[in-house]
Amino acid sequence: MxxxxxxxxxxxxxxxxxxxxxxxxxxxxxxxxxxxxxxxxxxxxxxxxxxxxxxxxxxxxxxxxxxxxxxxxxxxWPGPAILPSDPYERSMARFWAKFLDEKCWPAMRRACLSRGDQEQEKANEEANEVVMFLENEVKGNKLFCGDTIGLVDIAANLIAHWYGIFEEFYGNMQPPLNLITKDKFPNICEWVDEYTNCTFVKENLPEKDKLAQLYMARIQAAKAAAQ
Structure with missing residues (x-):
């Protein structure tokens, strides 16, 4: 078995x-x-x-x-494909998934955690630059992989679900960052709506309230440790 x-x-x-x-x-x-x-x-x-x-x-x-x-x-395993069958499209899916992990998420984290005017300005510029690459990549598509959920969409869970909560709690010690907005990144915002409103996706994401409680507990623990 x-x-x-x-x-x-x-x-x-x-x-x-x-x-x-x-x-x-x-x-x-x-x-x-x-x-x-x-x-x-x-x-x-x-x-x-x-x-x-x-x-x-x-x-x-x-x-x-x-x-x-x-x-x-x-x-x-058989079933719905996670990566495209076409070799070029498959390589592009790998590229963007790696980009999300190695470039995009670190830049977005730095934008939240940076302190001081110069550091914050530099981090925000870098974050906006990397997110714009994704904005252009998803343009014209419902999802990153076309009409069905694929590797890049699954990898971009970080942006669709986690980042907003992370920004709310870890960015609250500075003016609101609001990195991803419809004015700046309309295609990304449309993708987030499409992706997170999918029944399958909804059923497989942690509750936002539970994540918020976790982040709050971590912040409080860090403050207590620093005293």
Whole structure:
């Protein structure tokens, strides 16, 4: 019998990516919620390099790193395609998914966390620049991958669901950032509406109130530690 296990955390956009992909393919799996402050022996055993979630174990074989796992799922199980079949389009999907993780999200985080006029101005300029690349990429499409959910859409969970809450809590010590607005990025905002209003997506995203509580608790803990 096939064995599929996923080690993750409920609040991690990277874990949620993998869960969405498994459910999209109709794969039955066992989910193991990890306490990142007290990582399980199995997580450390099967992912000794990064020691983090998500971690997929398929028939005893571990696969780590969310984008790698998504490709593995797409190639292993039948069902709706996560990556395009055309080689060029497939390479572009990989490019934009990597861009989101390595360029876009770090820049958006810095825009929220930066302090001081010069630092903040520079961070905001960088964030606006990288988001504009996505704005142009999704222009004319309902979703990044056309009319169906694909790799880039799943990777962009960070923007669609997590970022607004992150900005609200971590950007509240400075004037409101409001990085992504309809005036500046109408195509991104249309994509967010299309994506998050999809029934399948709604069912596989954590509750915003629960995420907000988590961020508030982290901020309060950081303040207490600094005293």
């Amino acid at each position: 096939e064995s599929v296990k996923l080690f993750g955390t409920w609040f991690s956009p990277y874990s949620r990516r993998v869960e969405m992909a498994l459910k999209l393919k109709g794969v039955e799996y066992e989910y193991i919620e990890e306490d990142l402050k007290n990582k399980s022996p199995d997580l450390l055993k099967y992912n000794p390099v990064h020691k983090k979630v998500p971690l997929l174990i398929h028939n005893g074989k571990p696969i780590s790193e969310s984008l790698v796992i998504l490709e593995y799922i797409d190639e292993t």
